[in-house]
Amino acid sequence: MKSLVTNRLGLSLRWFSAYGPGTSGSRSCSGTRLPPAFKGLSHCSRTFHKYRGRTITRPIPPSSLENLRAVTTPCKSTKPLTTCTPTTPTATTTRTRTRTTLTTANSSTFPALERVSTGSAFSSSRLFSSSSSSSLVQSSTLPVMASDSQWTGVQVRKTFLDFFAERGHNVVPSSSVVPHNDPTLLFTNAGMNQFKPIFLGTIGKTEDMAQLKRAVDTQKCIRAGGKHNDLDDVGKDSYHHTFFEMLGNWSFGDYFKKEAIAWSWELLTKVYGLDPQRLYVTYFEGSPDLGLEPDLEAKNLWLEVGVPEDHIIPGNMKDNFWEMGDQGPCGPCSEIHYDKVGGGRNAAHLVNMDDPLVVEVWNIVFIQFDRQADKSLKSLPAKHIDTGMGFERLVSALQDKTSNYATDIFTPLFTKIQEVTGAREYTDKYGKDDVDGIDTAYRVIADHIRLLSFAIADGAAPNNVGRGYVVRRVLRRGVRYARKYFNAEIGTFFSKILPALVEQMGEQFPELVKKQTDIKEILDEEEVAFAVTLDRGEKQFEKYAALAIKSGEKKLSGADVWRLYDTFGFPEDLTKLMAEERGLTIDEAEVNEAREKAREASKAVKEAVQEFAKLNVHQIAELETALNIPRPNSDAKFLKGDTKGKVQLIFNGKEFLKSSKDLPAKTPLGLLLDNTNFYAESGGQVADTGRIIIDGVAEFKVLDVQEYGGYIVHNGFLEYGELTEGDEVVCEYDELRRQPIRNNHTGTHILNHSLREVLGDEINQKGSLVDQDKLRFDFSHKAAISLEDIKKIEDLSNHYIRQNLKAYSKDVDLDLAREIEGVRAVFGETYPNPVRVVSIGMEVDELLKNPKNPEWRKISVEFCGGTHVENTGLIKDLIIVEESGIAKGIRRIVAYTGEGAHQAQREAQVFNEKLNHINALAYGPQKAAEIKAAAVELDGLTISVLTKEELRTRFTKIQKEVVDEQKKRQKAESKTALDTVASHFQKDENKESKVFVGHLPISANAKAISDVITYYKTKDKERSVYVFAGSKDDQVMHGVYVGTALSSKGVTAEQWTSAVSAVIGGKTGGKEPSRQGAGAEPEKLEEAVKKAEEWLSEKLKDLSI
Incomplete structure (x- = not known):
């Protein structure tokens, strides 16, 4: 609904958000949830507010409606800007509000916010945006609300950024959630992370951030894993999140307590319109033991802005003194807490008492000390402000919700989840009230898609190490919730929720839009891989849980918890969650013990087994004739997913056995099956690894797979249990390892084709290696390849990849296959008949219709028995990281594809940022030391040879500039030194000295x-x-x-x-x-x-x- 002024004048006047001494006002809107006393109000009413003798208007957000004690009815005057006396509903105490004409006095005295109509918080074309305004009190225009009934999350965020931009703050983009330059952090977990170099004084003087005096941002944060970990609490309560936004304003040696406190109170109460009676502030009470006085300055400043004394609470070192670490900048802080209940009560006693309805929304840190190595404190010459306000909590307060999850930050995600799953709608229930657990599942999935999307977009790909494992754990936790509570199909679940997140947050965080395809592909790959073991893992968990309950135990054994991880990929925290649902616990010490035992056993086996036993000609003959063992079917190796097989025999390196019963534990074994999906090493492609399982009975860990005379031997050792001839087993290759192998193998074919296109037909393959990390390709060529040609080869390969061409394969008669124009084969290699033909972008049958067609030379066609991607788009990227000579006339190229290529590109970007930092440093010992370290790091980087050459050129330039500066300064300082001593002796009183x-x-x-x-x-x-x-x-x-x-x-x-x-x-x-x-x-x-x-x-x- 438009404002009264706008309706009557056809104009849009400024709405000023400020109230001080004088009357306060209110409005009510149709469709807004009102107390029973206000039933019947059908449209909005507004009042004007007195401030410093002026009468101004302000919109009242709905957060105030439930606790209003008086609401006015609309002014019935039809004259514009007239004075009238509205009336109040009889159900409330009668108060009089006076509506008068808005004066036209200089508005610069009004402390409020002018909306910047750029549509975006910052421009991606530059690092910072800024405003020239820097006064403490300014004029401004409040945002025009999309709805008269409430603040939207988008408006809340923009209002915060605009408010401080108008007060001279640069709007700084959020840094990545992956802190590439800070090895102390798993993820970015606070707004101050990207400003640490400023606080620590390590930032280069010419770096962009070094010029900052005031900054404002909304920082993407993750708290899952490491010291700060909220993962276990997500879904259980209304305010924990693994991903959240931290709004913050910063002063670097500029303004201090007075402005920080005044502006925070102004923004919350006068711009956002939060009820001051529901806000509480804390200040540092001091610490006599440490010689720290109470922060009475902050307390008095809170009193000055109008906070009642009984709403100002002293706090201890834990709550109200902030430190970056054992040493460095630190200082007292003031927290602002919000009472979600209100109603006139005093909730001071609930502040910092973990009450979910009295929550901290903002923390203002006054960085004024420097903690020394001896634990003493020194005052900083320049004092700083560091603030952090939880975006989700603020929106919850402004939308008058007791739960963060009931706000429009999460409702679009809930709507999408309901659409995808067909579940009942979200009702915001918790604990025992959430009888079917579906509301909890809604919260978990909505939270987790946020973390997963932003982490992957910023380069944290799922894997088994560090932050990558955190991402994997979160995804698997979410997948299990989706399956259990929504009966969702696993494989593309999270990627179906992704578009709703991108639509909601893509404008503020454009990396979501840019990386949407990559995020989808990675989510789907991870889901598919976990889906393979999820069913069996859940069944095995139920067996373990039933045994524990039957035996009277209240906990799962540590060995069982570890086995669920090691065999089925269930992260420990997921098993813990499932155990809690059964009233069981897990013992961390037992799990750690089981983990260490498994690792030691695995290490011992790997050390003892340099090479698994091979089948010789006599043993192959024995299998064929004496034992009459048929050769296995291995067609399933070209398919995705598990397959079933039966144990034929067990080979201990000397003889064939029917059972493993009498063998010592961890004996290296070779397993022969009648059917398998494991790929045996051949054609340059490494063997698969994985597991052969009888659920809950036995597990055989596969470390290597070899083929001898058509017999496939799965080499490894038994993790537990026994295997016997005829046992039906599940063959489970490691899909997360197989996928990059597929990428690299198809990438090898594409590279081979591109080499021929760029360097000519004399290029012939001389060897190759395809594993999960890289592809290595040896070929005939007389001279080193120029950087110009490497670029052409790389560009052509990526052009091929991005066409998203389908990879076709078919067994073809060998003589007929050799007729295909341009088909590639390794010279001297013996191929079977029929031979498998792999063609990229053209069906094999189409090639065979006219095998001599010269057009076939334009596509990649090879004889190959390896595993390949379904389409080239899955490879994503190919970068050449090495080009070298290995023999006369033989060159070698090493390349990365997929996530390996992306990781190399990220490493290159991190190093480039390091060069930016070094270049910005002032000349001195620190710059010299960092250049020396960077030289070593650059030599060790495995990145694109093209990018490496660019970085080396840039590094050499910086290095030369430093050397030149060093010579210049050396000469100048030598002259200064000599002149200083000489001038001493030249003085009359020192001539005889x-x-x-x-x-x-x-x-x-x-x-x-x-x-x-x-x-x-x-x-x-x-x-x-x-x-x-x-x-x-x-x-x-x-x-x-x-x-x-x-x-x-x-x-x-x-x-x-x-x-x-x-x-x-x-x-x-x-x-x-x-x-x-x-x-x-x-x-x-x-x-x-x-x-x-x-x-x-x-x-x-x-x-x-």
């Missing part, structure tokens, strides 16, 4: 000290100099030359420097009459200079005696 002891105005420059010593050693041999260079905050170098005037009296350089080194530490070296060295304790520089003077004075005194 034979000694100079002093601290030179230069950096810790050993060469400059050496130049001074050399000058006096060769040009002015009689005089002595003891010079120091550097600073007590950095490094110190010192050196001495003992001139003939002193050496003739028995003074030596060794004696003199020894006395000084006893003070400043470190060692010196050199031959008489000079020595140089570095001080190990630079903070004692002044003391060391004094010692040099005193020692000589005492020495000369002793000599004169």
Whole structure:
């Protein structure tokens, strides 16, 4: 509904959000949930508010409606901007509100927010956007609400960014949730992470962020895994999330407590319109033990902005003193808490008591101290502001919801989940009230799709290590909820929810849109892989749980929990969740013990078995004739998913057995089956790994697969149980390993084709290796390939990949297959008849209709028995990471595809950012040290050869600039050093002096000290100099030359420097009459200079005696 002013004048005037001394007002809207006393109101009513003698308007968000004590009816005057006296419903206490004309006085005094109509919080074309305004109190225009009834999440976020942008803050884009440059973090978990270099003083002076004085952002955060882990709580309550946004405003040596407190109160109460009576603030109560006074300054500032004293609560070190770590910037903080109940109660006693209805929404940190190594605190010369406000909690408050999940941040996701699953609608119930568990499942899945999408978009691909395993755990946890509570089909479940998230958050975070296809593919791959074992894993869990309950135990054994992980891929926290549903617990110590035992056993087997036993010609004959064992069917290796087979025989390296019963544990074995889906090593493709299982009875771990005379031997060892001839087993190859192998094998075919296109028909394959990490291709070519041609080969290969061509295969008569124009085969290789033909982009039958068609040379056609992708789009990317010669006329290319290529590209980007950082550093020891480290890192990077050459060129340029600067400064500092000493001796009072002891105005420059010593050693041999260079905050170098005037009296350089080194530490070296060295304790520089003077004075005194 449009404002009254707009309706009557056809104009859109500014709405000012500010109230101070004077009356407050309200409005009610049709369709809004109102208290019973307000039943019957059919449309909005507004009042004006008095502020500093002016009458202004403000929209009242619905969060205030439920606790209003008076609501006015609409003004019935038909005249624009007239004065009238509205009436109130009889069910409430009568109050009078006066509507008057909005004055036209200078609006710059009104502290509120002007909406920036760019449609986006920041421009992607530059790092920061900014506003020139920086006054504490400003004029502004409140956002025009999409609905008169409530704040939307999008409006809340934009209002926050705009509010601070108008106060001189640069709008900074969120950093990645994967902190590539911070090895201390698993994920970005707070808004301050990207600003740590500013707080720590390690940022380069010319870096963009180094110029920041004020910043505002909304930071993507993940708290799952590591020290900060909310995963176990998600779904169970109304406010925990593994992914969330942190709104923050920052001051770097600019404004401090007064502005931070005033603006936070203004934004919450005057712009967002939160009821001040439902807000509580805390301040640091002090710590006598640590010598810290109470932060009474903050308390008084809260009183000044109008917070009642009984809403201001002292807090201890735990709640109200923030520290980055054991050392570094720190300071007291003030938290703002919101009472979701209200109704006139005082909830001060519930603040910081884990009450879900009295929640912290904003934390304002006053960074004013520096924690020293000895735990003491020093005041910082420049003080900073670091704030963080939970976006989800703020929206919950503004939309008057007791649960974050009841807001429009999550409702679009719930709607999509319901659409995909056909489940009942979400009802926001918890605990025992959520009888069927479906509301909890809604919350878990909505939360998890957010984490998964943003983590993958920012480069955290699922795997079994570090943050990659966190992503995998979260996905598997979500998949299990989807299956159990929604009976959802697993394989494409999460990717069906993804579009709703992209639509909702893609404008603010464009990486979601850009990476949507990649996110979908990775989610689907992971779901498919887990779906393979989910059914069997759940059945096995039920067996373990039933046994535990039957035995009277209240817990699952650690061995069973580990086996569920090791065999079925169930993360420990998922098993814990399932156990809780059965009233069972798990013992962490037992699980850790089982894990260590399994690892030690696996390590022992791998160390003991250098090579599994092979079948020789006699053993093959024995299988064929004496034992009459048919060769297995292995067609399933070209298909996805598990297959069933029967145990034929067990080979222990010497003989064939019918049972493993009498064999020692962890004996290396070879298993022969009648049917298998495992790929045996051949054609350059490595063997599959995986498991052969009888659920709950036995598990055989497959480490290698080889084929001998048509017999396939699965090499490995029994994890537990026994196997016997005739046992029916499930063959489960490792799909997560097989998928990149497929990518690399098809990538090899594409690379082979591209090489021929770029370098000519004389290119012939000489060998290849295809594994899960890379592809390696050897071929005939006389000379090294130029970077220009490498680029052509790489570009052509990726063009082929992005056409998303289907890979076809068919067994064809060998002679007929050889007739196909342009078919590629390895010279000297023996092929079976029929031979398998793999064609990319054209059906094999189509090729055979006219095998001599010259057009077939334009496509990749090869004889191949390996596994391949269904279509080339699944490969995603191919990058060449190595090109080298391995023999005369033989070249080798190593390439990465898929996620391996993307990881290499991310590593290159991280290194490029490191070069940005180094380039921005001021010349000095830190820059020199980082360049030295970067040189080693660059040599060790396995990335695209093209990108590496670009980075090397850039690095060389930076390196040269530093060397040039070093020479320039070296020359200048040597001159300064010499001039300083010379000017001392040139003074009238020093012309007869034979000694100079002093601290030179230069950096810790050993060469400059050496130049001074050399000058006096060769040009002015009689005089002595003891010079120091550097600073007590950095490094110190010192050196001495003992001139003939002193050496003739028995003074030596060794004696003199020894006395000084006893003070400043470190060692010196050199031959008489000079020595140089570095001080190990630079903070004692002044003391060391004094010692040099005193020692000589005492020495000369002793000599004169």
